[in-house]
Amino acid sequence: MNIYKLSELTSEKREFIMKRAESDISEQMKIAKEVSDDIRKRGDEAVLEYTAKFDHVTLSADEMKVKPEEIEAGYERLDAETREAIEYAVKNIRNFHSKQMPEEMWFTEVDKGLLVGEKTTPIVDVCLYVPRGKGSFPSVLCMLATPAVVAGVEKIVVVTPPNEEGNVDDAILAAAKIIGVSEIYKVGGIQAVASVAYGTETIPKCHKIIGPGNAYATAAKRVLSNYIDSGLPAGPSECIILADENADPEKVALDWMIEAEHGPDSAALLVTNCEELVYKAAEIVERQLEKISDKRREFVTTNFNTYGGAIITESLEESIDFVNDYAPEHMEVMTKEPFVVLPKIKNAGEILLGDYTPVTLCNFVLGPNAILPTGQFAKTYSSVSVMDFLKRSSVGYASRDGFEMVRDYAYKIATVEGFDTHALAVKERK
Numbered sequence: 001m002n003i004y005k006l007s008e009l010t011s012e013k014r015e016f017i018m019k020r021a022e023s024d025i026s027e028q029m030k031i032a033k034e035v036s037d038d039i040r041k042r043g044d045e046a047v048l049e050y051t052a053k054f055d056h057v058t059l060s061a062d063e064m065k066v067k068p069e070e071i072e073a074g075y076e077r078l079d080a081e082t083r084e085a086i087e088y089a090v091k092n093i094r095n096f097h098s099k100q101m102p103e104e105m106w107f108t109e110v111d112k113g114l115l116v117g118e119k120t121t122p123i124v125d126v127c128l129y130v131p132r133g134k135g136s137f138p139s140v141l142c143m144l145a146t147p148a149v150v151a152g153v154e155k156i157v158v159v160t161p162p163n164e165e166g167n168v169d170d171a172i173l174a175a176a177k178i179i180g181v182s183e184i185y186k187v188g189g190i191q192a193v194a195s196v197a198y199g200t201e202t203i204p205k206c207h208k209i210i211g212p213g214n215a216y217a218t219a220a221k222r223v224l225s226n227y228i229d230s231g232l233p234a235g236p237s238e239c240i241i242l243a244d245e246n247a248d249p250e251k252v253a254l255d256w257m258i259e260a261e262h263g264p265d266s267a268a269l270l271v272t273n274c275e276e277l278v279y280k281a282a283e284i285v286e287r288q289l290e291k292i293s294d295k296r297r298e299f300v301t302t303n304f305n306t307y308g309g310a311i312i313t314e315s316l317e318e319s320i321d322f323v324n325d326y327a328p329e330h331m332e333v334m335t336k337e338p339f340v341v342l343p344k345i346k347n348a349g350e351i352l353l354g355d356y357t358p359v360t361l362c363n364f365v366l367g368p369n370a371i372l373p374t375g376q377f378a379k380t381y382s383s384v385s386v387m388d389f390l391k392r393s394s395v396g397y398a399s400r401d402g403f404e405m406v407r408d409y410a411y412k413i414a415t416v417e418g419f420d421t422h423a424l425a426v427k428e429r430k
Contacts, residue, residue, distance in 0.1 A: 101151070
């Protein structure tokens with residue numbers, strides 16, 4: 001396991017830790033360009049060929065769109081306990097995102113006779129990308145579709161790769177029914193992004209696509225960025241556990257492993273000023289690894305020897321500085337006074353406080369959105385929210401008296417900037 005002392009890190013090693021698994025996807029972008037161009041020309045025919053090539057599933061054009069009876073059957077097949085868990089998660093996610101909704105319209109008088117404001121409306125349509133690479137992810141659909149519904153988006157399209165039998169997993173179908181989404185297509189990767197960017201005979205063109213995907217889906221989003229809004233950047237998972245000498249090593253160890261099991265490219269770091277905690281937690285990790293599958297054990301072990309591990313600092317303040325520089329996707333604050341630490345955290349996709357708020361809760365059932373910026377983008381991006389599905393129009397009004405009061409100011413700035421007709425519009429106005 002990597003165990004570093006922050007004061008002894010070389011600039012090269014620190015850069016490696018900060019960069020995480022940010023990869024060069026230039027080769028994937030070449031493929032994405034070729035596939036996208038082909039889909040633009042040949043539509044459904046090309047989509048089906050690439051689905052067979054990349055996903056090893058043969059479908060016909062009329063099988064791409066999930067039928068209402070398929071959604072109903074998937075919901076019925078799913079065991080009652082899982083359905084109940086999804087229903088509970090959706091309830092909390094809906095409640096959280098409902099609180100985010102802004103006023104539909106507001107005005108303020110900036111000066112006598114001058115009204116300004118904003119009008120908020122939902123975007124016209126959106127495509128939600130739900131990955132399938134390592135399994136079924138109904139939680140992703142819950143985190144994407146629920147705020148879209150709350151925001152009032154009229155047309156919600158879901159794309160997700162088919163399973164080996166050419167179907168959508170039952171948990172995804174059940175989540176769609178619970179949330180109230182019915183337009184689902186069995187397509188993933190480059191061909192999914194290209195299909196909604198251009199539109200095909202079967203799959204509609206959309207103005208925005210949002211949701212995490214593999215390197216090929218990410219490459220397609222970049223290639224097609226002039227045709228579709230691709231939302232926030234989301235790469236391999238990452239998490240920091242920020243702890244001090246008061247943290248419980250057992251709980252730290254359990255939570256330290258959470259993001260590490262996502263895959264070999266993930267990053268799970270324990271950042272603490274207590275060296276003793278690191279070694280205690282590391283011993284517990286070794287013991288807990290025996291309780292998980294070989295696949296997940298390999299992911300965790302690889303992670304802790306590449307992008308993850310422990311960073312030992314000289315003080316809690318130095319730990320906080322490192323966290324703000326790293327700008328993690330997820331972070332847990334396991335300190336004596338987490339609410340005192342909270343105001344000092346400036347850059348993080350989500351901040352979870354205390355001993356009983358593991359990332360697991362927020363990923364699935366707590367309510368806040370778990371689709372978060374990665375790769376230091378938490379310095380400028382926020383988690384997915386209703387705002388991703390809304391747009392704002394500025395509104396202004398000037399009465400006659402208000403216009404007379406400000407016309408000379410407007411005329412002056414227009415002439416300074418050399419805009420003759422701007423100036424004329426206020427000068428000649430009766």
